[in-house]
Amino acid sequence: MFRNQAIVLMYHRVAEPVNDPWQIMVSPEHFSQQLDVLKRKASVIPLDRLVSDYRRNALKRKSVVLTFDDGYLDNFTTVRPLLEKFDLPATFFITTGKIGTREEFWWDELARLMLQSDELPAQFSLPVGTETIGVETGAEARLTPELKRQNETWTTQEDPPNRRCALFLAIWEKMRATATEAQRSTLGSLRELARFNGPAVSEGPCMSEEQLASLGRHELVRIGAHTVTHPALGEWPEAFQREEILNCRTRLEEITGQTVNHLAYPFGVYNETSTKVAGALGFEAAVTTREKVVDGKSSPLELGRFEVVNWGGEEFEEYLHYWINK
Numbered sequence: 590m591f592r593n594q595a596i597v598l599m600y601h602r603v604a605e606p607v608n609d610p611w612q613i614m615v616s617p618e619h620f621s622q623q624l625d626v627l628k629r630k631a632s633v634i635p636l637d638r639l640v641s642d643y644r645r646n647a648l649k650r651k652s653v654v655l656t657f658d659d660g661y662l663d664n665f666t667t668v669r670p671l672l673e674k675f676d677l678p679a680t681f682f683i684t685t686g687k688i689g690t691r692e693e694f695w696w697d698e699l700a701r702l703m704l705q706s707d708e709l710p711a712q713f714s715l716p717v718g719t720e721t722i723g724v725e726t727g728a729e730a731r732l733t734p735e736l737k738r739q740n741e742t743w744t745t746q747e748d749p750p751n752r753r754c755a756l757f758l759a760i761w762e763k764m765r766a767t768a769t770e771a772q773r774s775t776l777g778s779l780r781e782l783a784r785f786n787g788p789a790v791s792e793g794p795c796m797s798e799e800q801l802a803s804l805g806r807h808e809l810v811r812i813g814a815h816t817v818t819h820p821a822l823g824e825w826p827e828a829f830q831r832e833e834i835l836n837c838r839t840r841l842e843e844i845t846g847q848t849v850n851h852l853a854y855p856f857g858v859y860n861e862t863s864t865k866v867a868g869a870l871g872f873e874a875a876v877t878t879r880e881k882v883v884d885g886k887s888s889p890l891e892l893g894r895f896e897v898v899n900w901g902g903e904e905f906e907e908y909l910h911y912w913i914n915k
């Protein structure tokens with residue numbers, strides 16, 4: 590029995606994973622191996638094609654769509670040449686607020702400062718939104734080589750192995766619910782308290798306008814919206830959700846000259862208002878982070894995705910097989 594269904598894969602970054610608690614990095618070597626598996630075992634199609642197949646009730650098993658979230662620089666420098674090499678299409682969902690800036694995403698800077706700072710005060714208060722939270726690093730104020738190693742390889746799939754990791758998670762949870770300005774001020778305070786001796790962020794963590802425009806012109810690439818400031822949309826009022834989605838799309842269309850009618854909900858957090866707004870703005874497809882196949886019963890504005898992590902070819906092939914046959 591072959592059901593009419595397809596799957597969408599979710600990636601973020603292709604870079605050597607280090608300090609990657611959320612497992613959003615896949616190494617270039619593993620990514621190449623994964624593309625090789627996809628080329629042999631699946632039929633990689635653009636998101637537009639999945640939408641049109643869905644509408645004609647003609648989804649094909651083994652159809653796979655590749656998506657990348659956020660707009661990190663490596664999407665341009667590393668992912669694009671590998672897609673070219675394997676001749677596979679992909680959609681890139683871009684957070685426009687970071688395009689052309691040198692500012693890190695708040696979750697990346699928080700991870701860097703909490704997990705890798707050589708020194709943090711043993712006890713300090715940190716403003717997060719309307720709250721001030723007491724942070725105690727205690728015996729972990731100074732980063733020992735052992736602590737550094739632990740923090741470099743820890744992922745949120747595992748229990749926090751130490752206090753710094755636990756504190757990072759607790760602060761992350763609170764920051765996700767706050768507005769951009771509040772996130773900036775939290776990081777500003779933390780930056781002043783921390784002694785971070787690691788390498789500075791030399792180039793923009795995200796693409797420049799020129800790089801995004803060039804990526805958008807590529808025949809294998811489509812650009813989708815991922816809001817301006819990456820809020821957890823479903824936790825905000827309708828007017829704010831609309832502004833975030835619309836302003837993102839307007840800027841993307843200006844930069845790329847393409848029509849943008851695909852959307853990814855940041856953090857996968859959305860509600861009925863989000864799908865209503867996306868539909869009213871004319872978006873044809875929107876993707877979530879729920880692990881679900883796309884079939885005749887799916888809603889085009891709530892398409893599930895499967896997250897790919899830093900697996901080698903063989904391990905990836907097992908997951909792919911499992912997802913395709915779900």
Ligand SMILES: [Zn+2]
Nearest residue numbers: 658659855856
């Ligand atoms: Zn995102």
